[in-house]
Amino acid sequence: xxxxxxxxxxxxxxxxxxxxxxxxxxxxxxxxxxxxxxxxxxxxxxxxxxxxxxxxxxxxxxxxxxxxxxxxxxxxxxxxxxxxxxxxxxxxxxxxxxxxxxxxxxxxxxxxxxxxxxxxxxxxxxxxxxxxxxxxxxxxxxxxxxxxxxxxxxxxxxxxxxxxxxxxxxxxxxxxxxxxxxxxxxxxxxxxxxxxxxxxxxxxxxxxxxxxxxxxxxxxxxxxxxxxxxxxxxxxxxxxxxxxxxxxxxxxxxxxxxxxxxxxxxxxxxxxxxxxxxxxxxxxxxxxxxxxxxxxxxxxxxxxxxxxxxxxxxxxxxxxxxxxxxxxxxxxxxxxxxxxxxxxxxxxxxxxxxxxxxxxxxxxxxxxxxxxxxxxxxxxxxxxxxxxxxxxxxxxxxxxxxxxxxxxxxxxxxxxxxxxxxxxxxxxxxxxxxxxxxxxxxxxxxxxxxxxxxxxxxxxxxxxxxxxxxxxxxxxxx
Amino acid sequence: xxxxxxxxxxxxxxxxxxxxxxxxxxxxxxxxxxxxxxxxxxxxxxxxxxxxxxxxxxxxxxxxxx
Numbered sequence: 001x002x003x004x005x006x007x008x009x010x011x012x013x014x015x016x017x018x019x020x021x022x023x024x025x026x027x028x029x030x031x032x033x034x035x036x037x038x039x040x041x042x043x044x045x046x047x048x049x050x051x052x053x054x055x056x057x058x059x060x061x062x063x064x065x066x067x068x069x070x071x072x073x074x075x076x077x078x079x080x081x082x083x084x085x086x087x088x089x090x091x092x093x094x095x096x097x098x099x100x101x102x103x104x105x106x107x108x109x110x111x112x113x114x115x116x117x118x119x120x121x122x123x124x125x126x127x128x129x130x131x132x133x134x135x136x137x138x139x140x141x142x143x144x145x146x147x148x149x150x151x152x153x154x155x156x157x158x159x160x161x162x163x164x165x166x167x168x169x170x171x172x173x174x175x176x177x178x179x180x181x182x183x184x185x186x187x188x189x190x191x192x193x194x195x196x197x198x199x200x201x202x203x204x205x206x207x208x209x210x211x212x213x214x215x216x217x218x219x220x221x222x223x224x225x226x227x228x229x230x231x232x233x234x235x236x237x238x239x240x241x242x243x244x245x246x247x248x249x250x251x252x253x254x255x256x257x258x259x260x261x262x263x264x265x266x267x268x269x270x271x272x273x274x275x276x277x278x279x280x281x282x283x284x285x286x287x288x289x290x291x292x293x294x295x296x297x298x299x300x301x302x303x304x305x306x307x308x309x310x311x312x313x314x315x316x317x318x319x320x321x322x323x324x325x326x327x328x329x330x331x332x333x334x335x336x337x338x339x340x341x342x343x344x345x346x347x348x349x350x351x352x353x354x355x356x357x358x359x360x361x362x363x364x365x366x367x368x369x370x371x372x373x374x375x376x377x378x379x380x381x382x383x384x385x386x387x388x389x390x391x392x393x394x395x396x397x398x399x400x401x402x403x404x405x406x407x408x409x410x411x412x413x414x415x416x417x418x419x420x421x422x423x424x425x426x427x428x429x430x431x432x433x434x435x436x437x438x439x440x441x442x443x444x445x446x447x448x449x450x451x452x453x454x455x456x457x458x459x460x461x462x463x464x465x466x467x468x469x470x471x472x473x474x475x476x477x478x
Numbered sequence: 479x480x481x482x483x484x485x486x487x488x489x490x491x492x493x494x495x496x497x498x499x500x501x502x503x504x505x506x507x508x509x510x511x512x513x514x515x516x517x518x519x520x521x522x523x524x525x526x527x528x529x530x531x532x533x534x535x536x537x538x539x540x541x542x543x544x
Contacts, residue, residue, distance in 0.1 A: 201541075203534060216533075248534075250541070311523065314516040329494060336499040345502030349510050351490040357517060360524065366536035373540035400502050408502055425537055452542035 010035035011172035012473070015081060015229035018175050019122075022069065022080035029062040029069075029080030032175075033126065036082055040173045043476045047149050047171060049164040051087045052095050053127040058082055061124035068122075077232060079122030085178040086162045087128030088135060088211035089115050098211045099131035099161075101144040101338045102331055112209025113244065114178060114220055114237040121236050126174075129164030133343045135180055135213045136324065137161055138188050138415040139398045143340035147395050150192060151474035152440050155394045159192030159414070161185040165223045166193035170474050176224045176233055180210060182217045182320050184387075184418025187430035190223050191387035191443020194432040196460065196470060197223040198230045201450045202425030203248040205234075206241030212327060214320035215246075216362065217422045225470055227431065227460035231255035234453060250451050258454035259461045264298030266459065269380035274309040275417050279389040286434035286442040287386055293466050294384075294459065304383070307375045308368055309420065315361035315368070316423035318350075322358045325350025342400035342411065369424050369450075377449050382459055387443030389417055391436040417445065427453045429460045432469040441469070483508045 005026050021027045065080035088098045090108035097104050130148045140148040140163030148163035150156040151171045158167045162179030166189025169177050179186035181199040190197025198221045205220040222233040239252045270291050291301045325347045336344045398411045421428045426447050433444035448456040464470050486507050490496050498504050
């Protein structure tokens with residue numbers, strides 16, 4: 001290892017720094033893997049962030065990556081960077097449990113497009129990360145593989161459904177992890193674990209080979225420690241995929257190049273309606289402080305009341321329920337006891353929602369997006385609001401399977417601020433903007449127009465230039 | 479409320495062959511009355527539509543730089 005990296009833990013490098021260090025010979029891929037593994041061995045017994053591990057396979061990949069550097073071979077943008085992903089991205093011949101007992105031995109025969117695209121840039125995978133069963137909860141509870149714990153304060157939720165992705169990135173066990181986001185499942189664990197996560201525009205990233213939950217609202221995206229890292233991964237995985245005909249044909253911008261420059265004159269709307277309903281004081285204070293940071297960078301902060309939120313919230317509440325219930329119908333008939341109660345219990349009402357309600361919710365989506373965009377984006381370029389409006393609850397407080405009646409309401413409230421953006425299909429990034437009195441991170445959502453990922457990444461990166469929340473290490477690593 | 483829940487559970491069993499999996503499922507079926515009320519509030523906001531609406535085209539029509 002070269003002297004410039006000798007005084008810091010290699011696992012503390014960002015993804016971009018780690019990739020650059022391998023490319024320039026300052027370190028090796030094997031050293032990166034060993035650094036991540038040291039944190040895994042230190043923290044994972046308390047976090048339960050992984051489902052399966054393949055250290056030998058990863059070591060083999062690392063050695064091959066290092067040999068390629070020595071030989072002057074092709075060096076991709078993620079060359080030699082070890083990763084682990086939410087255990088629902090298919091790799092031919094490898095386990096993909098989807099966090100479930102029903103698929104605990106499932107071995108797919110094909111590989112997800114996003115996995116192939118990252119591998120083509122030199123990334124490799126050392127394991128599958130814990131997740132909510134079939135990506136269906138906002139907390140991180142899991143009946144089969146057991147609950148994932150928050151690296152900042154173990155009894156608290158990690159957010160879900162990409163629970164292991166949030167915990168593993170925060171605990172420096174991986175430089176990045178894919179999550180999936182149907183109602184907030186990238187942004188919630190990003191917020192709760194103090195990392196950065198982006199849900200791209202609906203249709204921006206191929207979903208081929210990613211376990212489905214809701215065909216209308218599923219999204220694939222990364223969790224990392226910085227906005228720049230998200231930009232790098234998004235630039236690799238975004239773009240049309242012939243194997244996913246729902247993926248957009250829009251050209252993919254250079255997201256990393258778009259981070260340069262400032263945000264002076266950018267109009268940012270601080271949402272006053274809906275997103276602050278029932279918000280806790282520490283969360284509101286963190287939001288206001290974040291707005292000041294952006295204003296100091298030259299952004300123009302406008303307080304804005306959002307239109308149509310009642311309709312958006314109502315329609316969103318049924319689409320994923322109906323689609324999940326439909327996908328899981330056979331298992332719900334024959335094996336419903338195999339699910340956690342909070343999973344089968346949530347899907348069950350989906351069978352009672354009338355088809356005209358579902359069709360209405362889908363058919364209004366386009367017109368409501370147009371009306372929302374006309375009303376909002378004629379006045380502002382982006383929106384900010386809390387990712388989770390309250391201080392984080394504990395796993396116990398949101399445990400439907402073992403808690404008293406009514407627990408489901410605390411459970412569902414976690415994703416109140418994330419779901420509307422899935423209905424609208426907008427790109428949204430969540431960054432850490434402070435900590436609550438329990439030492440748990442607070443998330444800031446930054447949303448933009450469809451295909452406006454460059455803008456929200458730029459705002460997030462500018463925010464991270466002036467704050468250090470994203471660099472802090474969780475106590476589980478102490 | 480009890481009548482609503484029983485009728486809804488019977489309808490699910492008849493149309494889908496799915497039985498109530500547990501108490502949270504039963505409670506969340508009862509909560510569907512809130513969904514019905516929410517949809518009631520939206521009545522009148524939708525008119526007869528002559529042309530199909532496309533969410534994907536709306537994404538493009540409202541995109542950054544459009």
